[in-house]
Amino acid sequence: MRPGYLYLETHREHPGMVRIVVSTRSPEPLRDSGEPTRIRYIARFKDVDTGRMHFQNALHRHLVNIDEGLYQSSISEAIAAIEADHLDHTREWVDPSLGAEEYRRMSAISAKWRHRHARSDRLWRMVGAGAVTLLIARALGVF
Numbered sequence: 001m002r003p004g005y006l007y008l009e010t011h012r013e014h015p016g017m018v019r020i021v022v023s024t025r026s027p028e029p030l031r032d033s034g035e036p037t038r039i040r041y042i043a044r045f046k047d048v049d050t051g052r053m054h055f056q057n058a059l060h061r062h063l064v065n066i067d068e069g070l071y072q073s074s075i076s077e078a079i080a081a082i083e084a085d086h087l088d089h090t091r092e093w094v095d096p097s098l099g100a101e102e103y104r105r106m107s108a109i110s111a112k113w114r115h116r117h118a119r120s121d122r123l124w125r126m127v128g129a130g131a132v133t134l135l136i137a138r139a140l141g142v143f
Contacts, residue, residue: 004048005092006055008078012036018078020055020069022048029093041079042092054085058113076106084113 007027009019013036021027029039045051056063058081064070071078075098082089083106137143 001047002049003044003046006043006045006048006051006082006089007039008041008075008082010038010040010075012038014070016072016074017064018071018073018075020052020071020078022052022069024048026092029095038095039093040075040095040098041082042094043082043089044092045087045089047087051082051085051087051089054087055081058085074105076102077109080106080109080113084110084117086117 002024004022004024005026007021007023009021011017011019018040026044027039027042029042043051055078056066059071059073059078062071062073062077064072073081075095079094083091134143
């Protein structure tokens with residue numbers, strides 16, 4: 001378990017693509033520097049590798065190049081993939097140039113994914129409870 005930062009980048013020449021980068025040091029976002037690559041979001045994780053794995057799990061259908069960490073996704077969907085997960089992390093920075101519409105979209109996607117995670121968790125808890133009930137019934141000779 002190693003602490004670190006996940007940050008999301010976009011590139012002017014690759015619209016609709018997001019790159020996830022893992023670092024042990026906090027990156028410095030360049031504001032209006034004119035560079036083609038732009039940091040759009042930074043989050044600090046207690047376990048950065050698990051954070052990246054969960055991001056990959058959420059957006060695996062959008063993967064373009066795993067070696068480069070490149071995904072065909074909107075920035076709001078990529079941020080929501082990180083925010084919706086229940087991993088312990090801290091949002092360090094979000095690009096202020098993201099408009100109110102992007103924030104609303106990010107919040108909506110994040111809420112939808114949280115609801116889906118909660119529903120899945122409930123289902124698996126019920127399966128586990130059923131299995132334990134069957135084991136106890138079997139041990140008591142009911143079945």
